Amino acid sequence: MNKKTLNTLLVGAVAATALGASAAQAGPAEGNEKCYGVVKAGMNGCGAADGSHGCAGMATEDASGVEWVSVPKGLCEKLAHGSTTPVTAEDHGEEH
Amino acid sequence: MADLIDKTSQLIPLDPPVFDNPVGLGLRAPHYEEILETKPDIGWFEVHPENYFGGGIHRHYLGKIREHYPLSLHAVGLSLGADQPVDTEHLRQFKELIDIFEPFIVSDHVSWSASGNAHLNDLLPLPYNRETLERLRRNIEQTQEYFGRQIIVENPSTYIAFKDNEMSEFEFMNLLAKITGCGILLDVNNIYVQSHNHGLDPYEYIDGVNKNAIFEIHLAGHTEKTIGDHSLLIDTHNKEVKDDVWDLYAYTIKQLDKPLTLIEWDQDFPPLETLLSEASRARKILDLEQEERHAAE
Amino acid sequence: MPLNEFQKDFKGIMLRPLSQVDEAASQFKDNFVNDHIPVNERLKIYHNNVLGSLSKNILTTYPLLEALVGENFLKTLAREFVMENPPQSACLHYYGEEFDIFLKKHASTQSMPYLSDVATLEWALHKAYHAADDSPMSTDDFSAIEPDSLADTTLTLRGSLSLIASPYPLQAIRDMCLKKTEDAPDMTIDHNTRIMVWRQKLEVNILPLEDDEFMMLSEIKKDKSLGEAVENTLNAYPDFDFAAFLKKNIIFETFSKAHSNN
Numbered sequence: 001m002n003k004k005t006l007n008t009l010l011v012g013a014v015a016a017t018a019l020g021a022s023a024a025q026a027g028p029a030e031g032n033e034k035c036y037g038v039v040k041a042g043m044n045g046c047g048a049a050d051g052s053h054g055c056a057g058m059a060t061e062d063a064s065g066v067e068w069v070s071v072p073k074g075l076c077e078k079l080a081h082g083s084t085t086p087v088t089a090e091d092h093g094e095e096h
Numbered sequence: 097m098a099d100l101i102d103k104t105s106q107l108i109p110l111d112p113p114v115f116d117n118p119v120g121l122g123l124r125a126p127h128y129e130e131i132l133e134t135k136p137d138i139g140w141f142e143v144h145p146e147n148y149f150g151g152g153i154h155r156h157y158l159g160k161i162r163e164h165y166p167l168s169l170h171a172v173g174l175s176l177g178a179d180q181p182v183d184t185e186h187l188r189q190f191k192e193l194i195d196i197f198e199p200f201i202v203s204d205h206v207s208w209s210a211s212g213n214a215h216l217n218d219l220l221p222l223p224y225n226r227e228t229l230e231r232l233r234r235n236i237e238q239t240q241e242y243f244g245r246q247i248i249v250e251n252p253s254t255y256i257a258f259k260d261n262e263m264s265e266f267e268f269m270n271l272l273a274k275i276t277g278c279g280i281l282l283d284v285n286n287i288y289v290q291s292h293n294h295g296l297d298p299y300e301y302i303d304g305v306n307k308n309a310i311f312e313i314h315l316a317g318h319t320e321k322t323i324g325d326h327s328l329l330i331d332t333h334n335k336e337v338k339d340d341v342w343d344l345y346a347y348t349i350k351q352l353d354k355p356l357t358l359i360e361w362d363q364d365f366p367p368l369e370t371l372l373s374e375a376s377r378a379r380k381i382l383d384l385e386q387e388e389r390h391a392a393e
Numbered sequence: 394m395p396l397n398e399f400q401k402d403f404k405g406i407m408l409r410p411l412s413q414v415d416e417a418a419s420q421f422k423d424n425f426v427n428d429h430i431p432v433n434e435r436l437k438i439y440h441n442n443v444l445g446s447l448s449k450n451i452l453t454t455y456p457l458l459e460a461l462v463g464e465n466f467l468k469t470l471a472r473e474f475v476m477e478n479p480p481q482s483a484c485l486h487y488y489g490e491e492f493d494i495f496l497k498k499h500a501s502t503q504s505m506p507y508l509s510d511v512a513t514l515e516w517a518l519h520k521a522y523h524a525a526d527d528s529p530m531s532t533d534d535f536s537a538i539e540p541d542s543l544a545d546t547t548l549t550l551r552g553s554l555s556l557i558a559s560p561y562p563l564q565a566i567r568d569m570c571l572k573k574t575e576d577a578p579d580m581t582i583d584h585n586t587r588i589m590v591w592r593q594k595l596e597v598n599i600l601p602l603e604d605d606e607f608m609m610l611s612e613i614k615k616d617k618s619l620g621e622a623v624e625n626t627l628n629a630y631p632d633f634d635f636a637a638f639l640k641k642n643i644i645f646e647t648f649s650k651a652h653s654n655n
Contacts, residue, residue, distance in 0.1 A: 001627065003544070006620050010543040013636035017532045017643055032645070033564070033599045039125045039157065040522060041453055042147035043485035046172045046205075046219065047316070047333025047362030048253070048438075049445030073463035075569055076505050078577040149484045151526035152553075153595050173483025179397040186483055211404040214479040217450075218442045220403065227396050255438040257426040260394070295428070323434050330438060 100230055100275065107277025110246050112311050112356050113200050115139040115166060118382060119375045122170075122360040127368045128157040136372055140166040140200070142358050146173045149189045162197050168312070168358070169199040170281075173215070176235045176249065177208035177222045187242045194243060201311060203248045203281045204239075206232065206269065223258035224268040229275070236276040248279035248311045253289040253318075253331035265290065266304040279311035284345045285337065289318050289329040302348050310352060315345060315378060316360040333362035337374060346381050354382060394424050406436060407443040408476045414440050447475040447488070454489045455515045458496075458508060460570035470499065486523040490516055507580070510559040511566055517555035517590035521597045524553035529593075529646030535639070538651055544620030545654040548613050551647055554591035556602075556610055560584060564599065593646050600645065605630035606638055610647070618654060 117139030123131070125147075141161060148155050158167075171190065174182050194202060207219035222228045232249075240246055251269055263271075273280055282305060291298040317335035320327050337345075337359070349355060359374045406417045418433035425432045448471035452459055459467050474495050480488040493512035502508050529551065538546055557563070563586050565578035578584075587607040589600045602610070605626055612622035626633045642648060 001624055003620075006624060007540070007544055009635060010619060010623065011540045013639045014535045014538070014540075014543065016636045017640050018536055034596045035518060035599060039128055039153060042125050042144065042154065043450055043453065043488070044144045044146035044172050044217070044483075045333070045362035045446075046144065046170075046360070048218065048331050049442045049449070070466045070469045070501070072461070072466045072505070074459070074461045074466070075577075076461045076508075078569070079461075079505075079507070079566070079580050146484045147486070150486065150523045152523055152592060154523075155526070156595055175483065179395075179400055183483070189484070208400060209483060211400040213481050214404055214408070215481065215483045216404060216407055216443045217446050217480060217483070217485060218407075218439060220400075220439065223396070223399070231396060256432065256435040259424060259426055294426075321438070323430050326429050328430060328435070328438060 100226060100233070101271055103275045105275055105277030107240075107246055109273075109277070109308060110201075110248065110279040110311050113166070114354075115356070117379065118354050118356050119379045120166075120168065120356065120358045121371050121375055122358060122362070123158075123161065124361065124365060125154065125157075126365045127371075128161065130368050132157075132160055134368075135164055136368070138165070138372065138375055140168060140356070142168040142170045142360075145169045145171050145190050145193050148193055158197065167197055167199045168201045168203065169193060169197070170250075171202070171204040172217075172219070173209065174204040174235070174239060175208050175210040175215070176204055176239070177206060177220075177228060177232055178210045178235070179208075179231055180210070180212075182235050182238050182242075183210070184242075187239065191243060194245075201248060201279075202243060202245065203250060203312070205250045205252055206272065207252045219252045221252065221254040221256055221258070223260050224265055225258075225260055225262040229268065229271060232272055233276050236272070236278050240276070240278065246277055246279065248281045250281035250283050250314065251286050251290075253283075253286040253293075253329075255293055255328055255330070257294045264296075264301075264304070266301050270304075270306040270309065273306060273309035280305065280309040281312045281314060282310050282348070283314035283316070284348055285314065285316045285318055285341050286331060288338070288341045288344055289331050292327075292329045298344055299347060302344065302351070307351050310355060313345070313348065313352075313355050313357045314360055315341065315357060315374075316362075333360050334364040336370070337377075342377070342381070345378070346385070349382060349385050354386065357382065399424065403439075407440055408479055410476070411437070411440060411444075444472050444475055447480065447485075448472045450485050451475070451489050451492060454519050455492065455512060457511050457515050457567055457570040461508065461511065461566075462505070466501075470496070470501065473499075486519070490520075492516070507559075507561040507563075507566065510557070510561050510563060510586075513557055513559070514563045514567065514588075514590070517557060518597055518599075520555060521553040521590050521592040524551075524592060527552050527649045530643070530648040530650060532643055534651065535643070538653065542653045544618060546619050547616050547652045547654060548619065548648045549650045549652065550610070550614055551591055551649045553597075554589065554647060556607060556614065557586070557588050557590065558607065559586045561586060563588065564601070589647070591645075591647060598645075605633040606641075609633065609635075609638055610642075613648075 120140035120142055121138050123141040123143045148158055173186055205219050209216050209218055209220055269280055287298045287301045315337045316333045317337055319330045319332040321330055357378045359371055414437055415433045418436050448468055451471035452467055474492055493509045496502050496512055497509040560583040562578040562584040568574045587602045589602055608629055609622055609626045612625055623635050
């Protein structure tokens, strides 16, 4: 495309928007999904993790890359490629 | 180093403002809407500035609430006790909030959380010696210069004690206030936790800390964790203030003049009503003290 | 022990597995008071606080992943991520951006290859939520650009905006996680997902895009001039309608500023 044609195209497009393109008049546009109307939790806080809860079962939570055994338990089971096989030390291979 | 503790800041000690209601609440996201709808009788709110860096929805609500209440910015991320300067990008974003929201006070903790580039998001312990004092002095002065105002620093809860402490924690806090001109944010729950965890007398701490430097008091709940035949108290901020801590608070305020008091709650959030009832308990203790003083006059 | 050395060593202990804390605690035996509660037990309180709070932050940022693999599985991964990638900032809403890359490489998620892309979507939503407030370009802002310099102008996308391309049906997976639908999407075909995530005032939005729009926005993101971006997009998609594209993106407030390169 030559420079002149390109410029005409750009200028024409900008001129066309002047005929009315503003967020205010748009309303709920097609396909636009509004998420997060709710307030998310704050990320920073100054309370310590609850030791009495946190330490219970901490051995299973602990992740070293070679010692943990954990099974995904959730909606992934419904997806075709979901896995419900336990992941064990052997599966970890040389990833890390 | 000897001259460090002889140093005295030329800054005039901070004077707390007088609010109709001296009791404030830690403002947390789940309560934004209800506070705006009901405008509860609370003197002021305090937030962690780090939650309002950037912009968007949290900042929007903070702006709305700020229209009705005084605000305190209580940081958890300056890492004043780290053996490195305070992160300038953190200071920049913090200052932006100070300029927008005009808090009546700005605070952080006597602790560290950063080492190198890693931020561990916890209030980690410090030895109370000259080296730490000097490091904190530099970082507090850097912060105060950047903000163009004095800050206050809070005594931490710790779970471990250093062999090479050269002084007690309250002596350390007093020195810090003296040499930097910063104020003290006295967390009464933390004093109780410290005393239990390290076998100290919390009342001795209250008697020893410099009352003139105290700007604000914190109250929060803690959790007991059993280890063998003993226990440690963890500063979890997820429940009501314990009765023993209320007693220590009542003792503390006898030595102060209607101090600003904050109820903190950082996880397992209860209904706003619970927080307001904690706040009114603090206010009753303050009012009772005032009545006793008048009766004694 | 010098402060610097103590803090480095302490950090090292915080970022290793619990099983190694006992052994590591012995290096501090001369530094800490060892009384009726041993030093290693005291260190474990901090260890739990640090890994517990940081991994909890990952879970807060990635609720769809939690719905997909469950809390325990995600917590295990999150703790490992935290140990390898501790936060670089004390402001935690900047934390966890690389979790998608971590998932892509991790052995335990190889049978769920879509997880990484779901994480990319979740980070985009999270980023949009916390992004700085910048103001959008209006039609007037575009009209104010000198017509002759339009082709050389570069546009800046809103700070909250992310463009995501994936073969997986990310929105359908999200709907399933949010329980908007019971149906699982077909995972055996390439869904050619092209979406934009951004914030308008206080609303975080997801918008599916056509291939040509996606390419045009990607070119703009790469700081290509308007002329070059349009030309490249037209070469790939001869039916690309720039006028419609511009109008739509002004309505959706996707540009924050224009920079003339003349």
